[in-house]
Amino acid sequence: MKRDPANNISVTGVPSPKSWREIPIGGVITDAGNSEEYHTGGWRSFRPIWDWQKCVNCKVCWIYCPDGSIRIRDGAVAGIDLDYCKGCGICSKECPHDAIKMIEESAAEAEAKVKQ
Amino acid sequence: MTLQKVKGIPVALEGDRAVAEAMRQMNPDVVAAYPITPQTEIVMRFSDFVASGEVETEFIPVESEHASMSACIGASAAGGRVQTASSGAGIALMWEVLWVASGSRLPIVMHVVNRSLSAPLNIHCDHSDSIGMRDAGWVQLYDEDVQEAYDNAIQVVRIAEHPDVLLPTIHALDGFILGHSVERLEKLPDEAVTEFIGTYTPAYPLLDVEHPLSYGPMDLQDYFFEHKRQQAEAMVHALDVVAQVAEEYGDLTGRYHSLIEGYRLDDADFVTVMLGSTVGTAKCAVDLMREQGVKAGLLKIRCFRPFPAAAVAEALADRKAIAVLDRSLSFGAQINPLCLEVIGALYSHGFAPKLINYVYGLGGRDTVPAQICEIYQELVRIDREGVTGSVLRYLAVRD
Numbered sequence: 061m062k063r064d065p066a067n068n069i070s071v072t073g074v075p076s077p078k079s080w081r082e083i084p085i086g087g088v089i090t091d092a093g094n095s096e097e098y099h100t101g102g103w104r105s106f107r108p109i110w111d112w113q114k115c116v117n118c119k120v121c122w123i124y125c126p127d128g129s130i131r132i133r134d135g136a137v138a139g140i141d142l143d144y145c146k147g148c149g150i151c152s153k154e155c156p157h158d159a160i161k162m163i164e165e166s167a168a169e170a171e172a173k174v175k176q
Numbered sequence: 177m178t179l180q181k182v183k184g185i186p187v188a189l190e191g192d193r194a195v196a197e198a199m200r201q202m203n204p205d206v207v208a209a210y211p212i213t214p215q216t217e218i219v220m221r222f223s224d225f226v227a228s229g230e231v232e233t234e235f236i237p238v239e240s241e242h243a244s245m246s247a248c249i250g251a252s253a254a255g256g257r258v259q260t261a262s263s264g265a266g267i268a269l270m271w272e273v274l275w276v277a278s279g280s281r282l283p284i285v286m287h288v289v290n291r292s293l294s295a296p297l298n299i300h301c302d303h304s305d306s307i308g309m310r311d312a313g314w315v316q317l318y319d320e321d322v323q324e325a326y327d328n329a330i331q332v333v334r335i336a337e338h339p340d341v342l343l344p345t346i347h348a349l350d351g352f353i354l355g356h357s358v359e360r361l362e363k364l365p366d367e368a369v370t371e372f373i374g375t376y377t378p379a380y381p382l383l384d385v386e387h388p389l390s391y392g393p394m395d396l397q398d399y400f401f402e403h404k405r406q407q408a409e410a411m412v413h414a415l416d417v418v419a420q421v422a423e424e425y426g427d428l429t430g431r432y433h434s435l436i437e438g439y440r441l442d443d444a445d446f447v448t449v450m451l452g453s454t455v456g457t458a459k460c461a462v463d464l465m466r467e468q469g470v471k472a473g474l475l476k477i478r479c480f481r482p483f484p485a486a487a488v489a490e491a492l493a494d495r496k497a498i499a500v501l502d503r504s505l506s507f508g509a510q511i512n513p514l515c516l517e518v519i520g521a522l523y524s525h526g527f528a529p530k531l532i533n534y535v536y537g538l539g540g541r542d543t544v545p546a547q548i549c550e551i552y553q554e555l556v557r558i559d560r561e562g563v564t565g566s567v568l569r570y571l572a573v574r575d
Contacts, residue, residue, distance in 0.1 A: 086391070087391075088390065088391055
C-alpha cells in the first residue's frame with residue numbers, strides 16, 4: 061500500500077477575479093456543482109499536520125471531517141486537502157492514535173517558507 | 177411592437193381602484209399582498225377579481241408584509257410576473273427583503289399608497305415610507321393624480337422588466353388624497369394594456385429545470401461589491417428606460433409623462449419643486465401668483481429613483497429663487513431627501529441659485545394653494561432682499 065508522505069494534496073491557484081461586467085447579475089449562480097471553486101481553506105487559522113507514521117488508517121478522521129477534506133487514495137488516508145480544510149480540529153480531537161496535531165497556520169506558513 | 181393611439185374609456189375611480197383595475201388588465205402571474213390602510217382597497221378589489229375569475233393570477237393572501245415581499249421574491253425568481261401593494265408600516269416591515277428583491281435583480285412591481293410611519297399612530301399621507309426605501313435599490317415613480325396612478329401602474333412593469341434594468345419598481349400615490357379620492361380618468365381597453373406590457377421573458381427563471389441556478393448565495397469580500405456596481409449601472413440605464421417607456425405610452429394614450437415635468441416653467445423666476453399630488457395643488461398656486469404678476473412656475477419630479485440630475489439642473493439653473501418641498505423629514509439632516517437631490521444636481525452642474533427647503537404635509541396635514549402662494553411670496557422676498565435666511569423650514573406647523 062502506497063502512502064503519500066506529503067501532508068496535503070494541493071493548494072491550487074485562486075482564479076483571477078472577474079469584473080462587474082463579466083458576471084451574472086443578482087449574484088445568480090448559473091451552473092451547478094461549482095462550490096469546489098471556492099477554497100474555504102482560506103478561513104483556516106489552525107492547520108492539521110498528519111503523521112503518516114502514527115496513522116493506522118482507521119479513517120475515523122474521514123468519518124468526522126465536516127468538510128470532506130480527508131483525502132483517501134487507494135483505500136487509505138492520503139493526507140488533508142488544505143484547499144477546503146477550515147482548521148476546525150475535529151480530526152485531531154477524534155484521532156485515536158494522536159496522528160493529527162494542530163499548529164497555528166502562520167507557523168505552518170513560516171515553516172513552509174523556510175523549506176523553500 | 178406597433179402601437180396606434182387608442183381611444184380611452186372614461187371612468188370615475190378612486191386611486192386605489194384605478195390601480196386595482198390596472199392590475200386586473202395586466203393579469204400578473206402572482207400577487208402576494210397583505211392589506212393595510214390606505215392600500216387596502218387595492219388588495220380587496222384585486223382579490224374580488226381573483227375570486228370572480230377575471231384574472232388568472234395566483235393570489236397569495238400572506239400573513240404579513242415581510243411574507244408578501246418574500247413570496248414575491250420567490251415567485252419572481254421562479255420566473256413569474258409579480259406584483260404587490262403596500263403602505264407605511266407595511267413597507268417598513270418589508271425592509272429586509274426589499275433589498276433582497278433589488279439585489280437579486282427581480283423586476284417585482286409594488287403599488288405604494290403613501291402613509292406616514294408610526295409613532296404616534298397615523299394612517300394619512302406623507303412620503304416617509306417610500307422615501308425611507310430610497311436607498312433600497314428600487315426604481316421610484318410618483319403619481320400626481322389618479323390618471324397618473326393608473327398610467328404609472330402600467331408603465332412600471334415595462335420599466336422593471338426591461339433587460340437593461342431588471343430592478344424592482346414602485347410607483348407611489350398619496351394615501352387618501354389620491355388613494356381614496358374619486359377622479360375622472362381614461363383607462364385603456366384591456367387588449368391595449370396586454371399589448372403594451374407584452375410578455376415577460378425572465379433572465380434567470382428557477383423553474384427552467386434544464387438550466388439549474390442558485391439564487392441568493394453567500395457573496396463576500398470578493399464579489400459583493402461587483403454585484404452592487406451592477407445595480408448602480410442598472411439604475412443609470414433605468415433613466416433612459418423610464419423616458420423611453422413614457423414616450424411609448426404617450427404615443428399610445430396621448431398622455432406623456434417624462435422624468436420631470438414643468439408647469440409654466442419656461443419664463444419662471446420663482447420655482448417650487450415637489451413629488452406627488454401636491455403638484456396639482458401647486459399648479460393652482462402658480463396660476464394665482466401669475467395673476468398677481470409673479471413669474472411663478474413649478475417642477476414636478478415624476479422619477480425620484482434614479483434621480484434625473486442633469487434634467488433637474490438644466491430646468492432650475494437660472495432661477496431667481498427655488499423652494500423644494502419635502503413630504504418626509506430626515507431627522508438631523510441639514511435638508512431633506514428631495515432637496516438634497518436637487519442641491520446635489522445643481523452643485524454638480526455648477527449652479528448655486530438661492531434655495532430653501534420646506535417640510536410639509538406630514539401625517540396628512542392638509543396643504544392648500546394659499547400656503548404654496550406664501551412660499552412664492554417668500555421666494556420673491558428672498559430675491560428682493562438678497563438674503564436667504566434659514567434654508568430648512570416647516571410649512572403650516574403651529575409655532
